[in-house]
Amino acid sequence: MSISTLPLFLLAVLLSCSAASPFYWKKPCLSQPSLTCYFTPTAGHNVTGSVQFSPLFMRKARSRNRCFVRITAKLNNLSPGYHGFHIHTYGDIRSSDGKSTGGHFSNPSGIARQHALPGDWPRHWGDFGSLEAAGDGTATYDRVDYIIKLRGIVGRGMIVHALEDKGKEAQPSGGAGSRQARCVIGIANPDYMANMS
Ligand SMILES: *[C@@H]1O[C@H](CO)[C@@H](O)[C@H](O)[C@H]1NC(C)=O
Numbered sequence: 015m016s017i018s019t020l021p022l023f024l025l026a027v028l029l030s031c032s033a034a035s036p037f038y039w040k041k042p043c044l045s046q047p048s049l050t051c052y053f054t055p056t057a058g059h060n061v062t063g064s065v066q067f068s069p070l071f072m073r074k075a076r077s078r079n080r081c082f083v084r085i086t087a088k089l090n091n092l093s094p095g096y097h098g099f100h101i102h103t104y105g106d107i108r109s110s111d112g113k114s115t116g117g118h119f120s121n122p123s124g125i126a127r128q129h130a131l132p133g134d135w136p137r138h139w140g141d142f143g144s145l146e147a148a149g150d151g152t153a154t155y156d157r158v159d160y161i162i163k164l165r166g167i168v169g170r171g172m173i174v175h176a177l178e179d180k181g182k183e184a185q186p187s188g189g190a191g192s193r194q195a196r197c198v199i200g201i202a203n204p205d206y207m208a209n210m211s
Pocket residue numbers: 058059060
């Protein structure tokens with residue numbers, strides 16, 4: 015390298031290592047493992063399916079964070095219409111009614127937040143709104159979440175409810191009724207990621 019290209023080289027190294035560089039953020043974001051949650055029905059229901067959580071690197075105006083979470087889900091055997099869909103505090107699915115998963119997961123710091131829909135703030139980390147099931151009982155979900163972190167939700171539970179989540183008008187949990195399926199969020203096996211349910 016000649017003396018004249020050295021300053022340019024140093025500038026390039028500096029830029030790629032600085033927090034302003036896309037390379038600085040992208041790799042640690044995309045190298046995080048994806049998560050999955052595989053539903054089993056509560057007593058008296060047949061609801062099955064799974065949720066996938068994947069790291070998504072993107073720029074978003076006025077946000078220093080660039081690592082977001084894409085949530086995709088496919089559920090089966092629901093009654094047609096809307097069903098509340100949330101992360102709950104505990105990854106404990108031993109009770110047949112799903113209640114051992116506790117209430118909505120607020121956030122890892124434990125700061126109490128009110129219930130709301132995903133587009134509102136403040137909200138619990140676990141507030142995902144509702145799934146809409148078609149006439150054949152299947153529902154899909156695909157949304158990017160700007161608040162949750164993959165590392166903060168491993169080991170928590172998830173619930174699909176009987177009724178629609180009515181958001182912040184219905185404190186403390188959206189009035190979504192009984193629990194029809196539950197699961198524990200864990201590290202996904204990449205070999206199985208294509209098989210959603
Ligand atoms: C669950 O499936 C069983 C067997 O097909 C059926 O008899 C039952 O009515 C179903 N329950 C619900 C709530 O859909």
